[in-house]
Structure formats: C-alpha cells, structure tokens
Amino acid sequence: MNNKDKSKRRKSFFKSLRDYSKNRKAKRNFSDRYSEICSDGSIRIRVDGKNELFSPYSFKNDLSPELIGYIEDTAYNIPIDRPLNICFSSVEKDDQEKVIKAYKKYFELSFNDKCLDLRIYFIKSVILMIFGFIFLSVGIIFSHFDAFWGLNEIFTVAASFSMWESIDFFLLGRTEIKTKKLDTAQLLLAKIEFIE
Numbered sequence: 335m336n337n338k339d340k341s342k343r344r345k346s347f348f349k350s351l352r353d354y355s356k357n358r359k360a361k362r363n364f365s366d367r368y369s370e371i372c373s374d375g376s377i378r379i380r381v382d383g384k385n386e387l388f389s390p391y392s393f394k395n396d397l398s399p400e401l402i403g404y405i406e407d408t409a410y411n412i413p414i415d416r417p418l419n420i421c422f423s424s425v426e427k428d429d430q431e432k433v434i435k436a437y438k439k440y441f442e443l444s445f446n447d448k449c450l451d452l453r454i455y456f457i458k459s460v461i462l463m464i465f466g467f468i469f470l471s472v473g474i475i476f477s478h479f480d481a482f483w484g485l486n487e488i489f490t491v492a493a494s495f496s497m498w499e500s501i502d503f504f505l506l507g508r509t510e511i512k513t514k515k516l517d518t519a520q521l522l523l524a525k526i527e528f529i530e
Contacts, residue, residue, distance in 0.1 A: 376417040376525075379408050383425035387433060397436045405521065414516050418524035430528050441522040448515035452508055454516035458503035 370378050373467060389396045409418060441463065473489030476482040 372419065373513060376419050377412050378419040378527075379405060379412075379530060381405065381422045383422045383429075383433075387425065387429060388436070395432075395436060397433070398438060399474045402440060406517075409521055409524075410517065412520070414520055416520075418520060419527055420524050421523075423526045423529050425528050433528075434526050437523070437526060441518060445515065445518045445522050448511055448518055451511050452515065455503050455508045455511065459500045459508075462496045462500035462503065464494045466500060469493035469496060 370380070372378055381404070385401075386398050387401060389398045405420060412418065420437070422430075422433060468487045470493035473486045473493060476489060477486040
C-alpha cells in the first residue's frame with residue numbers, strides 16, 4: 335500500500351471524527367437499558383442477584399469485583415445530582431444484610447481513599463512549592479557570585495521544575511481525584527433495595 339492511499343484514509347478518518355464531534359455534544363447521558371427514572375426523580379439501577387454476589391476469596395464478606403464494576407460502570411453515566419437506588423433482584427433473605435454491609439464497606443473505603451489522596455496531593459503540592467522558592471532563592475544568591483556561575487542555572491531549573499510539579503499536583507491531579515470522589519460519594523449515598 336502506498337503513502338498516498340494511507341494519507342487519504344487518514345484524512346477521511348479525521349474528517350469523519352470532526353463531523354461526529356460537531357453533531358454530538360459530549361455529555362454523560364445515562365442509558366435506560368440498565369436504569370430507570372423513578373417518580374421521585376431518583377434513578378434505579380437494576381442488579382440481577384442470581385449470579386455470584388460475593389467474591390469467592392472473601393468468605394462472603396465482600397461483593398464480587400464483577401458486580402462492583404457493573405454498578406460503577408452503570409452509575410458513571412448518571413448525573414451526580416441524581417439520587418441513586420441500587421435495586422437487587424433474586425437475593426435470598428439471609429444474604430440481604432450481608433449485601434448491604436459489603437456494599438457500604440466497599441464504597442466507604444473507596445470514598446475515604448479519595449479523601450486521603452486529596453490530602454496527600456495537597457501536601458505534595460505545598461512541599462514542592464516551598465522547595466521551588468528555596469531553589470529560586472539559592473539560584474538568585476548564586477547569580478551574584480561569578481565563582482558559582484553554573485550553579486544559579488541549576489537551581490533555577492530545579493525551582494521551575496518544582497513549581498510546575500506543585501501546580502500540576504494541586505490543579506490537575508486534585509481535579510481528577512475530586513471527580514472520582516464525587517462519583518464514589520453518589521454510590522456511597524445510594525439507597526439499596528431488594529425485590530423478588
């Protein structure tokens with residue numbers, strides 16, 4: 335295949351992608367295939383409990399990763415401000431309390447983990463910013479002495495790197511974690527129901 339054909343295919347692909355992007359706005363629409371809007375405005379996610387509810391490695395203490403993944407994937411498209419009802423069907427009476435405890439345990443741990451990550455990122459950004467100012471100050475001091483002509487450049491580069499990493503941790507890293515924290519909070523506060 336020659337380069338001309340490859341170039342045509344690439345142009346055609348990117349033109350199709352641009353057309354698709356123009357015609358469709360990026361938004362998180364939820365699928366009503368696995369969820370439904372209730373009369374009170376909340377959204378119900380239906381979960382079939384006939385399959386394996388609990389992880390085979392946990393002595394029935396933890397929900398299976400496949401089930402957790404299904405719930406998280408389905409809830410991802412639901413707007414944050416909409417309350418959730420997780421509706422399990424075909425769960426035996428003996429297992430219902432275990433399901434509630436395992437569900438709450440998983441999402442409480444996940445939510446606390448996100449809160450801890452936010453705190454760690456904040457501390458890292460503050461420490462890196464302090465190091466950046468220290469390196470910058472040392473670089474300025476060394477710039478006044480001809481004997482240390484190369485060290486001021488090294489400290490200036492170190493200062494700019496530290497300050498950039500600080501901003502990256504504080505703005506970009508924390509923003510992503512905040513979004514995950516909100517998604518987890520929505521699932522943590524969900525109401526759990528059981529139907530036959």
